Amino acid sequence: MHRLTLTSLALLSTAAYAEAPWGEVDLSIAPALHEKACTSCHTRMYGSDGSKMYTRDGRMLSNKLELLQRVSSCNATVSAGWFPEEEGSVAAWLNQRYYHFEN
Secondary structure, eight states: OHHHHHHHHHHHHHHHHHHOTTOSOOGGGHHHHHHHHTHHHHHHHHOTTSTHHHHSTTOSOOSHHHHHHHHHHHHHHTTOOOOHHHHHHHHHHHIIIIIOOOO
């Protein structure tokens, strides 16, 4: 019985994590973080305001977890110094604004 309960709890926590890999976020901080750390690089790569990075044909991301991983990778690449909670906020904001991933 105890083992079944632990297994059930593990599965439930995995399902919740898969639904929102970034956990609780503060969307109000994301635009400023994005502007400061992301926009200049994306503008160099794609011109204009850099938003084509998110809307172009053939984009490589297909779910929320991949989006969070990409934000984390970019954070490290540009040495933005974000905490995981800030990465999650930016990933959630990007998902809300551009990607609209369900999973």
